[in-house]
Amino acid sequence: MHTRIAEIQSYLRHNDHSLAVRRILDASLDTADGALLQEAIRVSQSYRQYKQGELPASFFESAQQLLNKINTVTERFAYQSTRLVTARDISKTYGSGNFSLQPISIQINTGDVLGVVGENGNGKTTLLRCMAGQLALDGGNLEFPLLEHPDHYDIKHHLAFIPQRIPRWYGLLKDNLHFAAAISGITGEENRIMVDFMLERLDLTPYAHLTWTQISSGYRTRFEIARILLQKPRLLILDEPLANLDINAQQSILTDLRFMAKSVHNPMGILLSSQQLHEVEKIADTVLLIKNGSCLFRTGEQEKTAAAFVIELETTANREALLNILNGNGELQFNGGFYTITSKELQAQQILTKLVTGNIPITYFRDITHSTKRFI
Numbered sequence: 001m002h003t004r005i006a007e008i009q010s011y012l013r014h015n016d017h018s019l020a021v022r023r024i025l026d027a028s029l030d031t032a033d034g035a036l037l038q039e040a041i042r043v044s045q046s047y048r049q050y051k052q053g054e055l056p057a058s059f060f061e062s063a064q065q066l067l068n069k070i071n072t073v074t075e076r077f078a079y080q081s082t083r084l085v086t087a088r089d090i091s092k093t094y095g096s097g098n099f100s101l102q103p104i105s106i107q108i109n110t111g112d113v114l115g116v117v118g119e120n121g122n123g124k125t126t127l128l129r130c131m132a133g134q135l136a137l138d139g140g141n142l143e144f145p146l147l148e149h150p151d152h153y154d155i156k157h158h159l160a161f162i163p164q165r166i167p168r169w170y171g172l173l174k175d176n177l178h179f180a181a182a183i184s185g186i187t188g189e190e191n192r193i194m195v196d197f198m199l200e201r202l203d204l205t206p207y208a209h210l211t212w213t214q215i216s217s218g219y220r221t222r223f224e225i226a227r228i229l230l231q232k233p234r235l236l237i238l239d240e241p242l243a244n245l246d247i248n249a250q251q252s253i254l255t256d257l258r259f260m261a262k263s264v265h266n267p268m269g270i271l272l273s274s275q276q277l278h279e280v281e282k283i284a285d286t287v288l289l290i291k292n293g294s295c296l297f298r299t300g301e302q303e304k305t306a307a308a309f310v311i312e313l314e315t316t317a318n319r320e321a322l323l324n325i326l327n328g329n330g331e332l333q334f335n336g337g338f339y340t341i342t343s344k345e346l347q348a349q350q351i352l353t354k355l356v357t358g359n360i361p362i363t364y365f366r367d368i369t370h371s372t373k374r375f376i
């Protein structure tokens, strides 16, 4: 059994049904077999139908049958990561002179997810718009090694930018997807199947016959992702895609984006900005922290590895109790919400053990030693 299929079977066994169905859709798309894709769409539709109640045995049978079929063509799952874009020391100062993006270098390959995090007004959108070719650079350059003649048209054709505010569309959601697919050359039966696939994949089927004004901003973001994916971009840039989503949707969209980046059907690079450090760090291959227009920290950077172990802690215990536990082996800071413990001697696991054995109630504990959170 191919590892990807075994993984989906494990999701099904452990009742991670939503994730299993999403991954079944992805796997069937990667087989490039229209019949398998339609079967996957039916499995997803039947899952949605029973979402509120108990899933019947027939759902698991059809899912398993489909997985067996997909498993016979798993050689189609192979793909090679290629270099997509290299930005060398790109910089930008706005005409008003009130903000400068300092020279930043970035490389994105197919399959990569690169997250840009930072507080409001620090230059995330400016960096993304420079990468998207929407702002003229003041310094540095962009290279697109995959494109033979990287002129403006070619770059625009292979690159998609989803802004923070989704532009309004007219008519029904579904019709707009049919149209987007058609202008990308997907016609006839394939157009119908691909739109049904996107509706299921992004959980949009119940909203298919609604208009812009009838759906929430979170579902508008999902629509925009579906519309853009039908165009098969090589590089997908999303500015604050999590801004309009609830906490569950944030995590599932991020997980989906990570899977989609590595899809065989359309492997792509993804660059996204967000203020949700933890969520982005969970799924991104690399995270850049932007502060005052400069890249302050990039995950994985050796030279900026923490000189001490750092953890965040939320507890009802008081400062004295915590200092007692640390016994001089760490510093304690309180920001009004949670404590930060910095220790040269104790690793996160050791601090946790001491807290537990000391009967300290813990409502939140996070090791941020290698996180961008250390710098905020």
Ligand SMILES: Nc1ncnc2c1ncn2[C@@H]1O[C@H](COP(=O)(O)OP(=O)(O)OP(=O)(O)O)[C@@H](O)[C@H]1O
Pocket (backbone or CB within 6 Å): 094, 095, 096, 098, 099, 118, 119, 120, 121, 122, 123, 124, 125, 126, 127
């Ligand atoms: N077109 C523009 N002309 C002049 N200044 C601008 C322009 N666009 C943005 N700025 C300024 O550049 C700075 C960085 O803005 P940017 O939108 O890149 O930050 P951000 O990190 O994306 O913020 P947010 O999280 O609030 O979207 C801000 O001070 C902003 O006011």
